[in-house]
Amino acid sequence: MGVSKKVSLTVFSLIMAAGALMWLIQLWRGLILTDMNNAYSWGLYVSALAFFVGNAAGGLVLSSMIYLFGVTALKPFARIGALCAFANVAAAMLIVLSDLGRPFRVLNLLLHPQIMSPLVWDVIVLNLYAGLSLIYLYLLMLPDLAARTGFLNKIALPVPDPAGFSDRWAKRLAPFSLVAAVSIHVVTAWIFATQGARGWWHTAVMAPDFVAAALASGTAVVMLVAVLCYGTADKFQNAFRIMAIFIATSFFIHLFLMYNDFVIHAWYGSDHAKEALAITLQEYGLAHAFEVLAPLAGVVLLLNARVRQTMSGIMAGCLLIIAGIFVHRILLMPAAFNQMPLTLAPLGSQHTLWSVPIASGRYVPPADTFVSHHSYFPTLVEIMIFAGVLSFVCALILVAVHKLPVVKEG
Amino acid sequence: MRRGMVIDLEKCIGCRSCAVACKQHNAQPAGSWWNRVVTPGSDRHLTASAPENLYFLPIHCQHCQNAPCVKVCPVGATYQTDDGTVLIDFERCIGCRYCMAACPYGVRQFNWESSKDGIKRYEYQNGYTYGYPEPFRLDNRLVYSPVRIKGIVEKCHFCAHYQARGLDPACVRACPGKARHVGDLDDPDSRVSQMIRQMNGFTLLPEKGTRPNVYYLPPKRKEV
Numbered sequence: 001m002g003v004s005k006k007v008s009l010t011v012f013s014l015i016m017a018a019g020a021l022m023w024l025i026q027l028w029r030g031l032i033l034t035d036m037n038n039a040y041s042w043g044l045y046v047s048a049l050a051f052f053v054g055n056a057a058g059g060l061v062l063s064s065m066i067y068l069f070g071v072t073a074l075k076p077f078a079r080i081g082a083l084c085a086f087a088n089v090a091a092a093m094l095i096v097l098s099d100l101g102r103p104f105r106v107l108n109l110l111l112h113p114q115i116m117s118p119l120v121w122d123v124i125v126l127n128l129y130a131g132l133s134l135i136y137l138y139l140l141m142l143p144d145l146a147a148r149t150g151f152l153n154k155i156a157l158p159v160p161d162p163a164g165f166s167d168r169w170a171k172r173l174a175p176f177s178l179v180a181a182v183s184i185h186v187v188t189a190w191i192f193a194t195q196g197a198r199g200w201w202h203t204a205v206m207a208p209d210f211v212a213a214a215l216a217s218g219t220a221v222v223m224l225v226a227v228l229c230y231g232t233a234d235k236f237q238n239a240f241r242i243m244a245i246f247i248a249t250s251f252f253i254h255l256f257l258m259y260n261d262f263v264i265h266a267w268y269g270s271d272h273a274k275e276a277l278a279i280t281l282q283e284y285g286l287a288h289a290f291e292v293l294a295p296l297a298g299v300v301l302l303l304n305a306r307v308r309q310t311m312s313g314i315m316a317g318c319l320l321i322i323a324g325i326f327v328h329r330i331l332l333m334p335a336a337f338n339q340m341p342l343t344l345a346p347l348g349s350q351h352t353l354w355s356v357p358i359a360s361g362r363y364v365p366p367a368d369t370f371v372s373h374h375s376y377f378p379t380l381v382e383i384m385i386f387a388g389v390l391s392f393v394c395a396l397i398l399v400a401v402h403k404l405p406v407v408k409e410g
Numbered sequence: 411m412r413r414g415m416v417i418d419l420e421k422c423i424g425c426r427s428c429a430v431a432c433k434q435h436n437a438q439p440a441g442s443w444w445n446r447v448v449t450p451g452s453d454r455h456l457t458a459s460a461p462e463n464l465y466f467l468p469i470h471c472q473h474c475q476n477a478p479c480v481k482v483c484p485v486g487a488t489y490q491t492d493d494g495t496v497l498i499d500f501e502r503c504i505g506c507r508y509c510m511a512a513c514p515y516g517v518r519q520f521n522w523e524s525s526k527d528g529i530k531r532y533e534y535q536n537g538y539t540y541g542y543p544e545p546f547r548l549d550n551r552l553v554y555s556p557v558r559i560k561g562i563v564e565k566c567h568f569c570a571h572y573q574a575r576g577l578d579p580a581c582v583r584a585c586p587g588k589a590r591h592v593g594d595l596d597d598p599d600s601r602v603s604q605m606i607r608q609m610n611g612f613t614l615l616p617e618k619g620t621r622p623n624v625y626y627l628p629p630k631r632k633e634v
């Protein structure tokens with residue numbers, strides 16, 4: 001391991017340790033250490049769940065493009081795809097754990113699963129996808145595992161023609177991984193979209209849009225790791241071009257779906273819809289501008305062949321896209337929670353809609369007991385726990401690339 | 411038998427006794443209010459939104475028949491009893507707060523910290539305790555406990571502990587205006603069913619399709 005890798009790994013480990021410490025403190029004191037309250041009951045952690053699930057899409061893109069659609073140019077990156085998918089699904093499950101008030105009761109999910117709950121479906125598909133990604137990674141590495149020594153050699157399946165075996169099974173598994181991958185996004189979107197109480201989420205466009213955004217950020221994650229591992233040599237340029245086009249297409253579909261929904265609701269102009277749109281476009285106007293313009297800039301960069309020849313260009317493009325989609329996931333919450341579902345027209349009043357405030361659940365002397373608006377901003381504890389999980393993703397990928405035959409030499 | 415409640419807004423004088431009784435009888439932690447009384451249209455608690463426009467609206471769990479909170483709960487901690495009451499098993503809840511996002515009425519309360527920390531924050535004097543003193547189990551599920559568990563969700567349990575002793579809910583008994591009534595909504599001849607029929611009973615947010623078991627009777631006049 002080179003010096004720069006060692007330094008990065010140390011930094012990631014330190015952040016992970018800080019995150020774990022914050023989680024212990026949160027466990028001890030309770031979620032009072034976050035900035036959530038009864039009216040605004042989900043924050044950074046659940047946004048991060050959506051973010052990590054989306055980032056896991058890359059594995060699917062690669063494996064199905066290669067093995068279902070025959071885009072062989074991407075083959076060198078297939079292992080990276082499976083690895084990134086696993087790391088991000090694992091992170092999604094970790095961050096949910098920090099959102100639970102009683103994480104040690106998580107076993108209740110196995111003991112008393114309630115099959116109507118989209119959260120149960122999500123737990124099932126996330127685990128399935130994590131397992132499949134691992135199997136995929138193993139299959140793809142198989143030819144090189146056999147050639148290694150020691151532990152890696154021992155875990156290699158003793159088959160006569162590892163390369164052929166790996167190829168055959170990767171092809172057979174591809175359709176399943178495609179289904180599993182699409183379902184993690186669809187089911188995660190359903191967690192929100194099924195909620196009739198929240199106008200911002202309760203739209204049929206949520207699931208397709210979730211898939212589109214995930215394909216953009218998930219592929220950007222793989223591209224980022226790929227360029228870090230392989231550099232920008234000529235023989236990879238075609239692969240980068242294909243990925244750039246794929247990212248751009250997905251991102252534009254995402255933009256289309258999002259604004260399509262906005263236009264329909266803005267045109268009809270119900271007070272509820274206008275309120276939700278005002279929260280996103282005015283109160284969080286800067287964030288909205290970022291979620292659109294940053295990935296747009298990223299796409300413009302990546303679509304440029306000259307930019308794709310530079311390491312920094314590809315990195316900047318991918319990071320802009322990932323950051324933009326992250327902000328998009330953050331914006332899941334404000335318009336959902338700051339528009340009170342219980343809004344009524346007071347009897348005998350003309351043209352007024354009034355939001356019924358909710359007991360905040362936290363006693364703060366100068367603050368209101370009942371609130372109908374909360375300018376949520378994650379506390380240091382929330383940010384550190386999120387940073388810890390993000391570092392876990394980076395560290396896992398770094399270590400795996402170093403220890404396992406993820407990157408093909410030569 | 412479908413247990414329901416009728417709240418007569420004509421009779422409600424906005425005293426908030428029900429909110430207080432609920433909070434005290436059910437030993438609610440600092441900052442938690444299972445039951446709140448709002449003044450529609452107003453910024454603050456008891457001010458009129460416009461001259462000659464003042465009425466009061468008590469809100470707690472509506473014990474929905476098509477309850478989104480029950481359907482989202484991944485572990486079945488929130489569940490419906492045979493009489494339609496929606497309860498939470500304090501020992502089962504994992505604290506995911508999915509039900510809070512799902513409930514359109516904003517009645518679910520999370521225990522953000524331990525009761526002990528909350529009481530300290532409230533600066534209650536040493537030793538001041540309040541509330542029904544015994545834990546209460548229904549079908550062996552803990553649906554009430556005077557000492558609260560940190561990190562779980564709670565809400566109105568239709569005073570299941572009092573019902574077991576043949577008593578009406580605390581809010582019903584405490585209401586000085588006699589605005590609250592409980593009874594069987596399945597029985598067309600019950601007092602509550604008749605009130606709903608005769609006095610134009612309505613529910614909150616019918617467009618959400620939750621089919622609440624709590625009905626309201628409209629106020630005929632406003633306070634000025």
Ligand code: SF4
Pocket residue numbers: 470471472473474477478479480496512513514515516517518565620
């Ligand atoms: S009012 Fe809310 S908490 Fe009560 S049953 Fe309906 S959805 Fe559930």
Ligand code: SF4
Pocket residue numbers: 482483484485486487488498502503504505506507508509510562563
């Ligand atoms: S917070 Fe508790 S009651 Fe609510 S959905 Fe989660 S497990 Fe169920």
Ligand code: SF4
Pocket residue numbers: 428431432433436444445470565566567568569579580581582
């Ligand atoms: S029925 Fe009991 S728990 Fe429910 S609001 Fe009334 S007093 Fe509170």
